[in-house]
Each structure stands twice: as C-alpha cells, then as structure tokens.
Amino acid sequence: QGHETRLLTRAAGGDYLWDARPGSVPPEAITWAQGVISLNGASLNHLPWTASYRRLIESSRVYPSTALAQAIAESSDPPQVWVSGSAIGIYGDAGDQILDETAPPGETFLADVVQKWEAATETARAHTRVVLARTGIVLARDGALRPLGLATRFGFGARIGPGTQWWGWISLIDEVRALIHALEMDSIVGPVNLVAPQPVQANDITRTLAKVLHRPHALVLPSPLIRLAMAGADELLLNSQRVHPQTLLTTNFPFHHPDLQTAITATQ
Secondary structure, three states, X not given: OXXXXXXXXXXXXXXXXXXXXXXXXXXXXXXXXXXXXXXXXXXXXXXXXXXHHHHHHHHHHHHHHHHHXXXXXXXXXXXXXXXXXEEHHHHOOOOOOEEOOOOOOOOOHHHHHHHHHHXXXXXXXXXXXXXXXXXXXXEOOOOOHHHHHHHHHOOOEEEEOXXXXXXXXXXXHHHHHHHHHHHHOOOOOEEEEEOOOOOEEHHHHHHHHHHHHOOOEEEEEOHHHHHHHOOXXXXXXXXXOEEOOHHHHHOOOOOOOOOHHHHHHHHO
C-alpha cells in the first residue's frame, strides 16, 4: 500500500537491533514510526509445555511488550498507533457463551498469560492509540492446519475430543487485512477479536478439511488421549471459545473469507 516499513529484530539484517528487554529499544526506532505492530511470542505448538517452556511462553510475550510500552511512553515523538499481539486464549474455556470484546477473562494458563501480555501495554496507552489484536486460529498452509492437514491427507481425519468445542478462526489473508484495518481505523482502541464472523465447532473444521482433501473423517481422538499426548498443552484443542468479532463488524471490516470452506480451500 505504499507504506515504508522497518524491522526491529534480535538478529542482524533488520533495521533496528534490540534484545527484546526493557530499555533495549533504540529511541530512533520509535520516533521514526507512525505505527507499530508487534506479534512477539514463543510458539504454542512446541511440546511439551514443561514448567520452563511455560515461563518462556509468558516472558516472550510480556517482556518485549513491556519494552515497547516503555519506549513509547518515553519517546519525544511517539507513534500514532500500536497494534499489539494478543489472543482469544484470554477467554479461557467458556463453553457455548458468545464472547465479544467485553467478555471477562477465563482462568486457564493461556488466559493468565494473555492478561499479563495485554497489561504490559498499559504504560503506552496515554501516549498512543493501543489496539490489542486478539487473534484466533489462523488457517494457513503452514499454520494451525498443518498438523491436521497432514493427518487428514494420510487418511487419519478425526474428531478431536468431543468435537463440540468452539474454535474461533480466521484466514491468513483476513488476519493481515484486519491488522492493517486496526492500524488505519482511529476508532479502534483496546481489544479487537480477530476471528471470522462464523464461529464453528472443532468437528466442523476437521470435517471440512477432510471434505476439501477428499479424505475420510472416521476416527476419534478422545479427550484423555489428547491430554496425555499434548503434555499440558491440551487447552489449545479442548477449550471452547465461541468468539464474535464485534469490533470488526461495527467498523465495517470486509471479510475476504467469511465462511470456513472458502478459507480452508484457499489454503490447499
């Protein structure tokens, strides 16, 4: 869209170097930028979630966000907007409850992490418009669909747990477009749910994936087996989050992939 972008990175090759800790953000990076997007965080797909890896999941989100908030608050010329990564994991395990941006946080491990992640932006809120991009499952070839897709391609399409748990999802294209929308739309402040307008249950996703790939969907992965296999990370698959993108809809965001089959087909 004609914007100039620069990268704040821990490795050589970027425009600005930092170590992702408070005090390490070059002041010139902040004064240069009109907008900031931060999507930091160790992968949730890494198993097992040992005690040390749980600490890394939290620190890799909270520390860089704290550093950016401090740099923005101390800047002589802060950016107009900061879109800070967040996640629908904040809602915990909410059953069939419809969750818009006003819904209370849950009580799971990820809910606690995301609350701390969002709270880390507090220092910057008096100086710039802060958007908390609560992202759902991103449907992309190398994203959340990869392990499910591989299993399904080999004929192991399966119901995951009860299959009735709600999964908030969004296509990769709409994820990127929604981040840009949040940058440009001055009325968006605070949490925004980055999910498609049609929430689905887990069984809908696994069945649709099997249908698109022309493979069977005949197996069942029972919840106890998932808890055993995922070594503490089972909330990724078993928690129920029926998330509604109220802010995106209110601000007239045009979804490119509003329905599940179109989104999954686009990844193949």
